[in-house]
Amino acid sequence: MSGIDKLKNAAEDAAGKAKEAVGKTTGDRDLEAEGNKDQTKSSLKSAGENVKDAFKN
Template sequence: MGLGDKISNAAEDAKGKIKEATGKATDDESLEAEGKGDQTKSDLKSAGENVKDAFKH
């Protein structure tokens, strides 16, 4: 996984956590769910990159 990918995934995860927290604070279930979705997407991207890296070595 390249450094750019790691930074991008971390930023997406952070954005998701902020959305989730904001959704909880404002009782906006839609925003909270969107934040959780962003975090899941980031986790899946990281996992996919880790699998690619494992096959490179």
């Protein structure tokens, strides 16, 4: 996984956490769900990249 991909995934995860927190605070369930979705997407991307890296070595 390249450093740029790691940074993008970390930024997407952080944005998802922020959306989720704002959604919880304001009672906006849609925003909270969107934040959770962004975090899940970021985690899946990271897992996929880790699998690719494992097969490279």
